[in-house]
Amino acid sequence: MPSSNRAWNLESFLDSLIVELDKARETLAVKAINKPLTYAVKDMKLEMQLFPSFDGKKVKFITAQPGQTGASKIAFQLGSITDQQIRKTTKGPSTKDDLSIEVVEGVDEETIDSLRKMGVTSIQDFEQIEHKNIDLGKVTKKKVNYKKLSNLLQKAKRSSYPPSIRRAGFSLAKDNSVLEIEGENLAVDQTFKPVAVFNGALAEIDFSDKKGMTIKIGNDQIKKNDNELIVTLDPFTIFKLKLNNPK
Amino acid sequence: MKEHENIDEAMLPFSELVEELASIEAQAGSKQMGVIMEIERLKAGLPLQLDLLTDENGRVVLGGSPPLYYVETTFLPVFHSITYTLEKIE
Numbered sequence: 272m273p274s275s276n277r278a279w280n281l282e283s284f285l286d287s288l289i290v291e292l293d294k295a296r297e298t299l300a301v302k303a304i305n306k307p308l309t310y311a312v313k314d315m316k317l318e319m320q321l322f323p324s325f326d327g328k329k330v331k332f333i334t335a336q337p338g339q340t341g342a343s344k345i346a347f348q349l350g351s352i353t354d355q356q357i358r359k360t361t362k363g364p365s366t367k368d369d370l371s372i373e374v375v376e377g378v379d380e381e382t383i384d385s386l387r388k389m390g391v392t393s394i395q396d397f398e399q400i401e402h403k404n405i406d407l408g409k410v411t412k413k414k415v416n417y418k419k420l421s422n423l424l425q426k427a428k429r430s431s432y433p434p435s436i437r438r439a440g441f442s443l444a445k446d447n448s449v450l451e452i453e454g455e456n457l458a459v460d461q462t463f464k465p466v467a468v469f470n471g472a473l474a475e476i477d478f479s480d481k482k483g484m485t486i487k488i489g490n491d492q493i494k495k496n497d498n499e500l501i502v503t504l505d506p507f508t509i510f511k512l513k514l515n516n517p518k
Numbered sequence: 519m520k521e522h523e524n525i526d527e528a529m530l531p532f533s534e535l536v537e538e539l540a541s542i543e544a545q546a547g548s549k550q551m552g553v554i555m556e557i558e559r560l561k562a563g564l565p566l567q568l569d570l571l572t573d574e575n576g577r578v579v580l581g582g583s584p585p586l587y588y589v590e591t592t593f594l595p596v597f598h599s600i601t602y603t604l605e606k607i608e
Binding site for chain 2: 272273274275277278279280283284286287288290291292293294295298299300303308309310311312313314315316317318319320334335336337338339342
């Protein structure tokens with residue numbers, strides 16, 4: 272049951288306050304349709320008597336109760352801003368390719384907390400910081416293996432768009448034949464050159480992109496049935512195919 | 519509003535309190551007089567009693583009201599304060 276004696280954090284309080292102000296704004300906007308002279312709240316300052324507490328990780332607050340003295344006074348000044356200012360000062364909404372760090376398996380609470388304090392809450396945020404060559408280990412002064420973290424995040428991101436193969440077939444020629452593969456989300460990592468192994472021998476990849484690849488294969492390597500192809504698309508994605516050759 | 523059912527019944531959900539604060543009759547004069555004046559902007563401040571509840575998941579529910587009683591008692595309620603500016607919706 273909700274209680275007035277339970278500590279709350281600033282984020283929950285502001286979430287609640289903003290939802291309440293939004294509701295009021297919507298009601299007043301509807302009222303303005305019928306009643307020409309209606310007023311909207313332009314800005315608001317809330318001064319509250321609170322007791323802050325710190326548990327070593329987060330600052331929380333308890334609202335002062337009747338008879339309690341020595342409470343801290345904390346003021347929240349809320350002003351209305353334009354949509355243009357919102358665009359300038361906030362991150363864009365998460366895209367469908369993005370993932371929240373909280374849902375990535377293997378990332379511990381402490382790491383999530385230290386990243387959140389730097390405004391890094393999604394894989395996209397993390398990648399932006401990596402692209403700018405910022406050493407997160409030095410910035411946070413935390414013993415976190417960011418290389419391992421980076422790999423975990425990339426792995427999680429890659430698993431959200433797995434490779435799929437629509438068609439695979441041999442194109443036989445006199446000298447060298449080629450194996451053509453078509454599909455989706457194949458070679459998506461531009462920094463990694465895929466590696467192919469055909470019937471246990473390394474095969475040369477002639478061309479690869481996210482929709483397909485062409486692999487050069489010697490005619491003598493192709494068996495009539497049960498040809499095996501293993502392709503490493505990137506450090507986190509391997510696929511294996513069994514192919515028959517209808518000569 | 520279900521989330522506000524545990525708010526002190528003498529108080530309002532915070533959104534309704536804001537709606538009430540913004541509900542002002544702000545015209546002076548009359549058509550007969552030939553002059554009608556309207557308030558363009560209004561700044562106000564008042565002491566505020568808050569009922570701030572936190573559930574098991576840390577979610578906050580906000581209720582509030584202007585001071586309910588002015589009689590001095592052994593334990594006075596805690597008075598927070600709210601200052602706001604209202605502007606006419608054009």
